[in-house]
Amino acid sequence: xxxxxxxLVGLILAFGYAWxxxxxxxxxxxxxxxxxxxxxxxxxVLALSSIVIIIKPDAAPEWPPFNRFVEVGAAVLVMILYSIxxxxxxxVIATALAATYLTWRLGTRPISSVVSGCLTSFGIYAIFHLVxxxxxxxxxxxx
Amino acid sequence: xxxxxSLADGFVIALTxxxxxxxxxxxxxxxxxxxxxxxGPSNGVAILIPLAFTLGLGATPSLILLTSVYxxxxxxxxxxxxxxxxxxxxPAMMTCLDGYPMAKxxxxxxxxxxxxxxxxxGAFLATWGLxxxxxxxxxxxxxxxxxxxxxxxxxxxxxLGGVASTNQAKTAFAAALGIGLATVGVDTQTGVxxxxxxxxxxxxxxxxxxxxxxxxxxSEVFLFLERRHGGADxxxxxxxxxxxxxxxxxxxxxxxxxxxTSGLGFIAGVLPGAGASLGSFVSYTMEKKxxxxxxTFGTGDPRGxxxxxxxxxxxxxxxxxxxxxxxxxxxxxxxxxxxxxxALNITPGxxxxxxxxDVVWGLIAALFIANFMLLAMNIPMIGLFTRVxxxxxxxxxxxxAMVSFVGIYGISGSSFDLLVMIGFGVMGWVLxxxxxxxxxxxxxxxxxxxxxxxxxxxxxxxxxxxWTLIDSPLSIGLWSLAVIGFILPxxxxxxxxxxxxxxxxxxxxxxx
Numbered sequence: 198x199x200x201x202x203x204x205l206v207g208l209i210l211a212f213g214y215a216w217x218x219x220x221x222x223x224x225x226x227x228x229x230x231x232x233x234x235x236x237x238x239x240x241x242v243l244a245l246s247s248i249v250i251i252i253k254p255d256a257a258p259e260w261p262p263f264n265r266f267v268e269v270g271a272a273v274l275v276m277i278l279y280s281i282x283x284x285x286x287x288x289v290i291a292t293a294l295a296a297t298y299l300t301w302r303l304g305t306r307p308i309s310s311v312v313s314g315c316l317t318s319f320g321i322y323a324i325f326h327l328v329x330x331x332x333x334x335x336x337x338x339x340x
Numbered sequence: 341x342x343x344x345x346s347l348a349d350g351f352v353i354a355l356t357x358x359x360x361x362x363x364x365x366x367x368x369x370x371x372x373x374x375x376x377x378x379x380g381p382s383n384g385v386a387i388l389i390p391l392a393f394t395l396g397l398g399a400t401p402s403l404i405l406l407t408s409v410y411x412x413x414x415x416x417x418x419x420x421x422x423x424x425x426x427x428x429x430x431p432a433m434m435t436c437l438d439g440y441p442m443a444k445x446x447x448x449x450x451x452x453x454x455x456x457x458x459x460x461x462g463a464f465l466a467t468w469g470l471x472x473x474x475x476x477x478x479x480x481x482x483x484x485x486x487x488x489x490x491x492x493x494x495x496x497x498x499x500l501g502g503v504a505s506t507n508q509a510k511t512a513f514a515a516a517l518g519i520g521l522a523t524v525g526v527d528t529q530t531g532v533x534x535x536x537x538x539x540x541x542x543x544x545x546x547x548x549x550x551x552x553x554x555x556x557x558x559s560e561v562f563l564f565l566e567r568r569h570g571g572a573d574x575x576x577x578x579x580x581x582x583x584x585x586x587x588x589x590x591x592x593x594x595x596x597x598x599x600x601t602s603g604l605g606f607i608a609g610v611l612p613g614a615g616a617s618l619g620s621f622v623s624y625t626m627e628k629k630x631x632x633x634x635x636t637f638g639t640g641d642p643r644g645x646x647x648x649x650x651x652x653x654x655x656x657x658x659x660x661x662x663x664x665x666x667x668x669x670x671x672x673x674x675x676x677x678x679x680x681x682x683a684l685n686i687t688p689g690x691x692x693x694x695x696x697x698d699v700v701w702g703l704i705a706a707l708f709i710a711n712f713m714l715l716a717m718n719i720p721m722i723g724l725f726t727r728v729x730x731x732x733x734x735x736x737x738x739x740x741a742m743v744s745f746v747g748i749y750g751i752s753g754s755s756f757d758l759l760v761m762i763g764f765g766v767m768g769w770v771l772x773x774x775x776x777x778x779x780x781x782x783x784x785x786x787x788x789x790x791x792x793x794x795x796x797x798x799x800x801x802x803x804x805x806x807w808t809l810i811d812s813p814l815s816i817g818l819w820s821l822a823v824i825g826f827i828l829p830x831x832x833x834x835x836x837x838x839x840x841x842x843x844x845x846x847x848x849x850x851x852x
Contacts, residue, residue: 199773199774200774203774203776207513210517214520214535217534217535218534218535221527221532221534222532223530223532224530224531224532227530228529228530228796228800229796229799229800229803229804230795230796230799230800230804231530232527232529232530232532232534235523235791235792235795235796236520236523236534236535239516239519239520239523240516240520242512242515242516243513243516243517243520245512246509246510246512246513246516247513249509250507250509250510250513253509255507255774255775258773258774258775260773261566261567265565265566265567268565268566269562269565269566269769272561272562272565273562273762273765273766276558276741276745276758276762276765277759277762279745279758280745280755280758280759280762281755281759283745283749283755283758284755288746292742292745295738295741295742296738296739296741296742299561299565299737299738299741300734300735300738302565303564303565303733303734303737303738304734305734305735313735313738314738317738317739317742318742320739321739321742321743321746325391325746325750329395330395331391331394331395331746331750332750332753333746333749333750334749334753
């Protein structure tokens, strides 16, 4: 069943891609093939393989229970927040928060998570910024 | 011979203090990454590319660092196979069969150092094979026109699933998805934007480094989050390492095995669609047929440890041949190495050997140096590497995630790229659950543009005649190989994969 849904999504993607290829505005100066032909071929391959996946699906994978989905979703949300607030908060604070969260959710006790998260953040800052001189996001506090 | 003088030049380039230190660092990091379950060679190299890139290392030093990581990870994969019966990466699967029983018999140290020596022999011979075979392949490749290149790219994608692929439709889907992603951005030939939906960030395309790090490294983090129960604690190794150096007699008895399997593994590496996993599988099976007279394979026979290790390391070296000479990688890890080259603005292929010989020969010299370093490092420091296995993933995975963010942010300094990377991470997680291979996606994003350019060039040269694609015997040959390579696994893939799995299950049924 999972494969059927996947194939259907693939098919929709293929049609969307083909449509987006058809509406490309061609410039007046074009080569013999133009910018549309290759994407259309690829859309064809995408559609064909999606159809085969729908017709001959594999056994469904073992999907995690609902709470695990929430877990992954929450981690994604934390990472998105991390990406957005990284320039505002600065590298060390943002990374310490995100690493603490991930360590905690992977099953470490809360206090050890805070320690581990802070160490991860300082460690990366020390190695990559202080030793190797990589420029990391600079927050209001200068680090 | 000019090969030897070129090689000598290569050593002159590689033997500077900076490069030696980088090789040492790469070998060390690579072995650790190979040893840790869940961080294979592809992941390891993927995380480090953006870093090497943002640190402003030159082309040759970055290549030396990252190929050392690649070789190191191939060495490291065996450590957890032998000690824990968990392969650190896929090619190390076969090493479990005899390595873990040997460890249970109290010969873990011997198994580790013997497999270290076997890895060395395999990689060493394969590097020589690379030196002699690659220039020959370059001569053929110089005959290729755009039409032949287009056929060659198709061949690479058609065979990428490998002989052991079970679902070719999913491989094709993944390849098309990757190529499709590569077409996002301003069209290089006419300058019109494609699939950008007016988003300025997308005009110069999706950075393949962002895609690679997201697909490989972040999806691994999500997998661990999903299966937190049970899997995320540190591995407990119940076996003691024991005696470290194998006796001279033992090495001698394994020598014929190592030599044979190195040859076999190298060939498996060069051929499209085979790669290191198949190299170690074929090596083990062949040795079992040839020398297993007393039925000791599977119960801790040292030759059963030497065979797959020599085989998979030789295959790793062999896989570099098509990558360097043709610019078309045949396996996942070499695809990631191709990304390294492209990120450094080096286009591999026949012209690389004539235009930038210092890069090629510096790289080959670095392979030799890395190989000796790994041998020297692996035997005395094995205790340290086994201790690395005790770091629990719940500490390690957040570090992997944060280092990925640092690397990608370092390239562009934009939050947009980080968001795209997270998107790829989620996509990678879903696709892995659905058993869709990720390597064709990576290869698609890397080669998509080159593929399209060759297609358009070929047809433009022939005034819009599409039949030009199958006009020369060479391209007809490549197309037929592509078709055969795509159809063959549909017939034999299930059988072969089932056999590889069965071997593993048989053994673990005895052990558990």
